[in-house]
Amino acid sequence: MKLLAGATAAVDHGGSLGRARALFPRAPQPFVDLSTGINPHSYPLFELPATALSRLPEAARAHELAEVAAHAYGAPSPANVVSAPGTQILLPRVASLIAPGKALVLGPTYAEHARAAAIAGHAVSEVDDFEALADADLAIVVNPNNPDGRVVAREKLLYMAERLRAKGGLLVVDEAFMDVGPRRESLTGDVGQGGIVVLRSFGKFFGLAGLRLGFALSDARTVERLETQFGPWAVAGPALEYGIRALADIAWQDEMRASLSAAAARLDALLARSDVAVAGGTTLYRYLHLPDAGGLFAALGERGILLRHFADRPHVLRAGLPGIEEEWQRLQSALAEWAVRRDDQAKEAM
Numbered sequence: 001m002k003l004l005a006g007a008t009a010a011v012d013h014g015g016s017l018g019r020a021r022a023l024f025p026r027a028p029q030p031f032v033d034l035s036t037g038i039n040p041h042s043y044p045l046f047e048l049p050a051t052a053l054s055r056l057p058e059a060a061r062a063h064e065l066a067e068v069a070a071h072a073y074g075a076p077s078p079a080n081v082v083s084a085p086g087t088q089i090l091l092p093r094v095a096s097l098i099a100p101g102k103a104l105v106l107g108p109t110y111a112e113h114a115r116a117a118a119i120a121g122h123a124v125s126e127v128d129d130f131e132a133l134a135d136a137d138l139a140i141v142v143n144p145n146n147p148d149g150r151v152v153a154r155e156k157l158l159y160m161a162e163r164l165r166a167k168g169g170l171l172v173v174d175e176a177f178m179d180v181g182p183r184r185e186s187l188t189g190d191v192g193q194g195g196i197v198v199l200r201s202f203g204k205f206f207g208l209a210g211l212r213l214g215f216a217l218s219d220a221r222t223v224e225r226l227e228t229q230f231g232p233w234a235v236a237g238p239a240l241e242y243g244i245r246a247l248a249d250i251a252w253q254d255e256m257r258a259s260l261s262a263a264a265a266r267l268d269a270l271l272a273r274s275d276v277a278v279a280g281g282t283t284l285y286r287y288l289h290l291p292d293a294g295g296l297f298a299a300l301g302e303r304g305i306l307l308r309h310f311a312d313r314p315h316v317l318r319a320g321l322p323g324i325e326e327e328w329q330r331l332q333s334a335l336a337e338w339a340v341r342r343d344d345q346a347k348e349a350m
Helices: 017-023 059-073 090-095 112-119 130-135 154-165 188-193 220-230 237-248 250-273 293-302 325-349
Strands: 081-084 102-106 123-127 138-142 170-174 196-201 214-217 278-282 285-289 308-310 313-320
Touching: 059 081, 059 196, 059 214, 059 237, 081 220, 090 112, 090 196, 090 214, 090 220, 102 112, 102 130, 112 123, 112 138, 130 138, 130 154, 138 154, 154 170, 154 188, 188 196, 214 220, 250 278, 250 285, 250 325, 285 293, 293 308, 293 313, 293 325
Parallel strands: 102 123, 102 138, 138 170, 170 196
Antiparallel strands: 081 214, 196 214, 278 285, 285 313, 308 313
């Protein structure tokens, strides 16, 4: 068990081009930003009705979003869905649903969960053993996990939820990447049992992260508690319009899942040419574990290609998907150059 000291401190994440420019001031631009798990092929933009910007969001439109989200995610009913301006804002509110106690996060994983639990007053630790979560008052699992793509089976999660519920605890499952994960392992259909909160992100799969839209799915009483905290007009008009249309567009979603699978396979093959093995991930990001992770991060960064690196895991990188063909070609060239340099250095060391 790893006690997380200073867990309320802000954590560096991928996606900061300002930080990339500071790290690699001589890199060619624009950067190819592969440091996030955001779909580079966003849901098609469309013309918004003027009222989405000029008027406060209508309650009926917000309810329609909850209905569409409940259907898309497989929740029992719209009463089991609360919409929010991104899942990030939900984290400390969800952690505050139970009195401060012992929070355990199945890690290593997305650092914001530990930070949010600490902000809510919990004593936070990270564990690498799923069964250890039974000792928690608040247990947090990211499924599929970020960054390694680990998936915990639904049956195991339901059993853990039952154990926690029996003592007044709460299981939080962050399914931010379940849109590209094994959806049979999702707990969205089970939230009515109580003692479970499932988080779903809109921006990652639909490639509209700047829209700031996310959802918490739980039993109706818990949803009501969260909605009371947000009050009216929590979700902006443009986010309502995009959420309603995109979540209902099943054909686009199915086509995109197939496209992302093909792109992930292409990225794996490209990495393999430079003897970089993929150790996990999802079809939105690949998890790399290699001795010279720092060297690869720096080499690509100097070529204007940004990967996600982790200060506390020096041998780990996460690589998102390139978008346009030019980005693929830039990555291929930079990887080949790095591999030649690596092999030359290895020969010199012999």
